[in-house]
Amino acid sequence: VYNADGELKRWVLINTGITRRRQEEESLRKAKEAAEASSRAKSEFLANISHEIRTPMNAILGMTELALATELTPEQREYLTVVHDSARSLLQFLNDVLDLSKIESGKLQLEQIEFNLADVVRETIRALAVKAHAKNLPIEISAPLDLPDIVQGDPVRVRQIVFNLLDNAIKFTERGSILVVLEEQWRTDDEVGIHLAVEDTGVGIPPDRLERIFESFTQADASTTRKFGGTGLGLTITAELVQMMDGRIWVQSSEGQGSTFHVTLRFPLASPEPLRQRIAEQMRQVLAGQRVLVVTRDATTRRVLHDWLKTWGCRASDASSLDAVRHHDANNVELMLVEIADVRQAQRLVEMAASLQEKNPHVIAIFDVDAPEVTHQCHQSGITCLVKPISQQALADVILARLGETPSATAEADRGGVVEASGTHIPEATRASTVAATPARRLKVLVVDDHDANRVLARRILERHGHECVESHSGADALQKWRSEPFDLVVLDVQMPEMDGFDVLRKMREEERESGRHTPVVTLTAHAMAGDRERCLAAGADAYLAKPLDASELLATVERLAGRAPATEYPAAPTAELDKIDFTQALERMDGDEELLAEQMKFFLNDGPKLLDQIQEAIDEPNPRQLELAAHRLKGLVAAYDAKEAADMARKLEEMGRTGSVPNEAGDLLAKLRPAVERLTQAMRTWLSSRPL
Secondary structure, eight states, rough: OTTSSOOOOOOOOOOOOOOOHHOOOOHHHHHHHHHHHHHHHHHHHHHHHHHHHHHHHHHHHHHHHHHHHHHOHHHHHHHHHHHHHHHHHHHHHHHHHHHHHHHHOOOOOOOOOOEHHHHHHHHHHHHHHHHHTTTTTOOOEOOOOTOEEEEOHHHHHEEEEEEEEHHHHHTTTTSSSSSEEEEEEEEEEEEEEEEEEEEESSOOOOOOGHHHGTEEEEEOSSSHHHHHOOOOOOHHHHHHHHHHTOEEEEEEEEEETTTEEEEEEEEEBBOOOOOOHHHHHHHHHHTTTEEEEEEOOHHHHHHHHHHHHTTTTOOEEEESSHHHHHOOOGGGEEEEEEEOSSSSHHHHHHHHHHHEEEEEEEEEEEEEOOOOOHHHHHHHHHHHEEEESHHHHHHHHHEEEEEEOOOHHHHTTSSSSSSOTTSOOOOOOHHHHHHHHOSSSOEEEEEOOHHHHHHHEEEHHHHHTEEEEESSSHHHHHHHHHSSOSSSSSEEESSOOOSSSHHHHHHHHHHHHHHHOOOOEEEESSSSOOTTTHHHHHOOSSSEEEESOOOHHHHHHHHHHHHHOOOOOOOOOOOGGGTTTTOHHHHHHHHOOHHHHHHHHHHHHHHHEEEEHHHHHHTTTTOHHHHHHHHHHHHHHTTTTTTHHHHHHHHHHHHHHHSSOTTTHHHHHHHHHHHHHHHHHHHHHHHHHOOOO
């Protein structure tokens, strides 16, 4: 310290202790390391538990699906269905926990790829349609024609949002209906704002619970979980996903009257010209001014159909029921759209088909849910069928087909495939596997998995679609087999003892760099955690699939990697006396798969004569019930090959049996049916002999 003259008078020493600060910094560092270690341990635990659960779950789900595709007694089918549904529920719970964990840890990454928004919403609704139908809840989708077709975003997470909201609506609704609204809020040159609403007529939410409805493990009250089930995570995950997409979610609800969940999302645009606009232009060219009769009791269905028909330039009128149609002048309409709520209504429509066709309207039936037997009967009567939820494109497609017009290729690809324009019923899951089941050549596939059940499952899926499979139980054995014989493709499990899939893949790629060959590899993992896909692709995999194994995904991936061209369509056998029997349409319905058609023909050659004998026995005894059943089965068999004459005679025999007696004319009709069936079987033998299948 200095005085006024600048002289030093004394020293002042200041001692600052940093020990405490260093201790605090060290404590923070250790806490941070502990938190990171805890997060890593949590991720590793979830990855391991995911693998341990998914691996046996893969076998349970896959094997029950294969078993359900076989001939079963009603009791066996019921038991297996319970097993399958329970396994799906457990898997959904596992997925919810994993998703929430990944969101909380910041490890959930959103994709940015092009996808069809309306397709994703419609496919998700279709996946839940059967569940809704079990509670007699119709699901409608209202979406304007000019929605953007292709946007950029994460289709998997968008599907998850729609699924959770719709599943929630079905769960809490006992009567009434569910409406899904998809609409455009705004659009710029680069982006579009989308509003999604799911409206139900369920139990509703008490006002004091509304603010907490999106919290984890929260439902309306404790009794809700006991009554309706569920994990309480669906809405939480949905809200988190919406937030990650920079969107907004909210709910409007009246207790005892229902709820409406709203979501707004923004997407970059990827398609400058809306597909639906092109479809609308084509429809206006074909339908402008035509008269259409809409038959439905449901106000929502009527409103949606009227909106579409107005856009297409049609003049629409209404009838509330099929009985009302009898009093309507069908001579003044070119097209009839009939909503079918149950099997009884479908049977009434089939009974009316002949009189309707005399007045020449084209009839399209819109079903609440898939009903293969009934839709097949409608097809036999010349009625085209669609299954809800319907889209403008699906309806436009079948109308164009009925009127002899050609739908655009893009519309054909977007149809969603529930019932072909010809009326042939193809459920969505079956259609997915059918598309993948059109091999241009047979592939030789090496299937590698240390779990016997998983290995057998993959092999059975591939073999049922025409491929040859070789199994391998370990990484070392797989490498040896791969080195000793050529394979078109390898399906490789990642988690195996001793030498895992990554090691196998690295060694394969190292050797291939020297030889110049490349074998496509599909990796399978039961972890399903963040980074799995990237690790597999970085190791040299061509594709990645998570367990449980989905048959349609596996088949589609195999076809993509094999670089398949569409299967060639072949005409029917060119035999002069069989010119009228043409298998072209049957082949088209099987997506050009000659092996599948050949397999079906062999079933017919085995079952057809037996059914004729059963019909003969029923006439001789007489046994009306046996006559009805045998004729019904034969009718379905011959109709699959467009043998209209034989199908018509079988139908008449079926109707004779249904009366409760066997008239004398039955024997005469059978005498005419036998040569018709024989001509068909001869045509099949000729077709089969001309192809080395």
